[in-house]
Amino acid sequence: MARKAPLSDEALELVARRFAVLSEPMRLRLIQALFEGERSVGDLVAATGGTQGNVSRHLQTLTQAHVLARRREGLQVFYSIADPSIFRLCELVCGSLEKSLTRQADVFAG
Amino acid sequence: MARKAPLSDEALELVARRFAVLSEPMRLRLIQALFEGERSVGDLVAATGGTQGNVSRHLQTLTQAHVLARRREGLQVFYSIADPSIFRLCELVCGSLEKSLTRQADVFAG
DNA sequence: ACTTTGTATGCGCATATACGCATATACTTG
């Protein structure tokens, strides 16, 4: 995207969609819970405190976006992070936010 | 975020908000148009093909999120990218999407 | 086949937000 030809409208929609998938706190919570590795839905429900239905829906969204991978084992379904770029993305945003907030704090601190 | 303590609810909201700001094609178009440097609102309106009001609103959103910086010079207002992490973010997402799409294409190509 | 356990999904509501339109504000010039 940087220093290349401008992206087509379709490409922009895809990129926007990608960011949209990551723009919900509950989904970020799920991703965060999966940083350490594969987990079942029930496990994720317990870890995030969400309702079963809602968690399942968000997992579906993330899977359709190819952020997560799905694997069935008997009664349980295990989800895991399928796109490793997620790690860098979160690091980048967190780092950027830290700087931004530190700067704002400095304004008050003088 | 990775391999650290889980983020607080407030932190997750901030991260989500950050991604949300980047989840609109029009805003990505504006960001893309600013990759080469500072530009005026009128310039951006022409470059993106949006209406003046809409472009102005999106610029406001991006500025409040500290993604862009604003500078007035006479009648014109110039916007520029304030957060350099945007470059990496876009690169990461684009790269990830390329891989994802290539993989999907390979399924058809065999 | 029935029950139990784990997961997914249809539906309705409430909320958020992008857009177009018109208008207001900021600044410059005559």
Added chain:
DNA sequence: CAAGTATATGCGTATATGCGCATACAAAGT
């Protein structure tokens, strides 16, 4: 101070999406 130019904003509407609730589906055991 009036007119013109550049940008911002109030408002209404259409659409999207997150959530809770109930229920459907899938797989395993009895």
